[in-house]
Amino acid sequence: RSSYLRAASMDFPTFFKTFKIDSGFYYLHWACSKIGIPWQAYLLLISFFVLGTFCYWIYENSEDVVASMIIFEAMFLTVWMGSLRQDVAMALLLIALMLEKRGVKKIFLIGIIVVAVLFHSTALIVLVYIPLRMIPINKISVAFFAAFSVFAFVFRNNFLSGINSIASLLGRTTYENFYKDNPTNLIFLTAVIACLAIFSMSFIIENYPQVERYFCTIFIMLAFLALGGGAIVRLAWYFGPFFCVMLPVILKRFKPYGLAISLAMGILIILYLRGVDTTTYYFFWNETRMLLEGI
Numbered sequence: 001r002s003s004y005l006r007a008a009s010m011d012f013p014t015f016f017k018t019f020k021i022d023s024g025f026y027y028l029h030w031a032c033s034k035i036g037i038p039w040q041a042y043l044l045l046i047s048f049f050v051l052g053t054f055c056y057w058i059y060e061n062s063e064d065v066v067a068s069m070i071i072f073e074a075m076f077l078t079v080w081m082g083s084l085r086q087d088v089a090m091a092l093l094l095i096a097l098m099l100e101k102r103g104v105k106k107i108f109l110i111g112i113i114v115v116a117v118l119f120h121s122t123a124l125i126v127l128v129y130i131p132l133r134m135i136p137i138n139k140i141s142v143a144f145f146a147a148f149s150v151f152a153f154v155f156r157n158n159f160l161s162g163i164n165s166i167a168s169l170l171g172r173t174t175y176e177n178f179y180k181d182n183p184t185n186l187i188f189l190t191a192v193i194a195c196l197a198i199f200s201m202s203f204i205i206e207n208y209p210q211v212e213r214y215f216c217t218i219f220i221m222l223a224f225l226a227l228g229g230g231a232i233v234r235l236a237w238y239f240g241p242f243f244c245v246m247l248p249v250i251l252k253r254f255k256p257y258g259l260a261i262s263l264a265m266g267i268l269i270i271l272y273l274r275g276v277d278t279t280t281y282y283f284f285w286n287e288t289r290m291l292l293e294g295i
Contacts, residue, residue: 004042008033021171024118025085046084053091057098057241063208064248070265071247074272075186076240086234089123092116094241121170125238128220133213137205142198145219149194152223160227163235179230185271190222193247200253208249217242 007015007029019026032042054072062068096112116123135141152159156178164174197204197218205212221239247264254260 004029004033004039022085022118022120024115025088025120043084046088050087050091053094054241057094058244060098061211061245062248063211063245063252064261067248067251067261067265068244071244071268072240074265074268075243076237079234079237079240083120083234086120086122086237089116089120090238090241092119093123093126093238121172122235122238124166124170125224125235129217129239132216132220135216137201137212137215139201142201142215145216146194146198149219149222149226152226156226156228159223160232163227163232173231175227175230175232178228179232181229183225183229183233187222187225189271190218190225190243193243193250194218194222196250196253197246200250203253204249207252211245211249214242214246218246 003019003026006018007026010018010030012030015026015030029042033039037045055069058065058068058072092112093116096109096116099112100109113123113126116126132145135144160175160178164176167174197215201215204215217239221236221243224236224239225233227233227235248261251257251260251264
């Protein structure tokens with residue numbers, strides 16, 4: 001809110017000098033504030049765009065839309081609520097993926113990716129996914145993906161150093177030390193799903209070849225979780241939408257599917273309810289009430 005209100009009071013040259021990182025997001029701030037859109041309406045529009053894009057992507061790609069939405073709610077929604085710039089970048093990357101399936105020209109797709117990077121430079125992480133998704137899924141490639149994840153944890157100090165070097169070039173915050181708390185539950189859960197994906201590999205290739213190119217994302221997400229918690233864990237969230245699509249497909253390997261997916265969703269909901277934060281987020285009108293109560 002504060003940056004939006006600041007944008008409304010600045011002329012463009014001054015504003016241009018103020019925000020150098022993720023400038024695309026702030027330019028949108030400036031344009032919307034100048035045409036008189038209230039910040040509440042602006043947040044609502046951004047939220048509709050981000051969540052609408054994600055929901056449509058799930059509708060197009062998931063074999064079990066309800067399960068995928070539950071996974072998103074339990075594992076990723078709180079993250080998407082806390083990083084508006086990255087949310088828009090992730091939504092733009094999903095749009096690029098959907099348009100790619102429709103045969104849109106590559107130059108246009110590259111343009112969307114560039115815009116996503118302007119909204120949040122971490123969107124460059126798509127450059128990791130683009131080549132890896134082209135690798136055919138077989139025993140050798142899956143062994144490579146698994147080794148990729150393991151090495152990320154074994155050499156996590158070197159991994160963090162490499163990420164810091166890239167972050168420094170992009171003008172982003174670097175992390176000399178790992179965050180005090182690691183997302184251990186998420187790491188364990190993702191590792192379990194990765195093992196189940198390996199077990200279900202032949203089943204997925206035979207019955208759901210359309211998600212084969214998403215197979216590697218579980219292992220990429222696991223690898224980036226080696227970087228630890230705090231803000232840097234956001235790098236792993238780029239692969240969350242694929243996780244939401246892949247988990248129901250993996251669980252279709254188990255019979256009866258209804259029981260398998262119900263157990264999985266139950267576990268996720270329990271973990272979500274144990275860790276859900278009901279104090280950080282509130283509606284804008286609650287601020288007035290809290291101020292009055294403080295008086």
